[in-house]
Amino acid sequence: MSISTVYESPCGPLTLISNGAALTDLQFESPRYAYAPAPAGHDAILDAARRQLDQYFAGKLRAFDLPLAPKGTEFQQRVWQALLTIPYGVTRSYGQQAAAIGSPQASRAVGLANGRNPISIVIPCHRVIGANGSLTGYGGGMACKQLLLELEQGGSLIR
Incomplete structure (x- = not known):
């Protein structure tokens, strides 16, 4: 049985969902895609996700250490x-991500899979940008994507 909690982040409320063994969802207040609600x-x-998010937003955590169980197709799983593997503070283009999964012509499909990422922030789709260095869409909004990228360049969002 899944349970949820709301985490107040600098990007707004995030709904965290656990199946008891792993984190299955981390959704923004207005998610792009429906997810199965779970009782609080x-x-x-x-608890571990909340602690690690606190550390991440304080600029003290560079890699999450949580069991993850995102639901998706085989292709989406490969993309996620x-x-x-994208290091903290580093960005990649959709083309680079397509090449990383062995499908160099699949940059659009990679973009669609990124958009379906059910565990944003922890699975860092915010680190993927346009080939020309421009910021592209993000489920949490462009302001949140910018905040996350700035955080990973040495900032802190919790004072």
């Missing part, structure tokens, strides 16, 4: 796994 509650996964 607490467990070790949600590749996102986890």
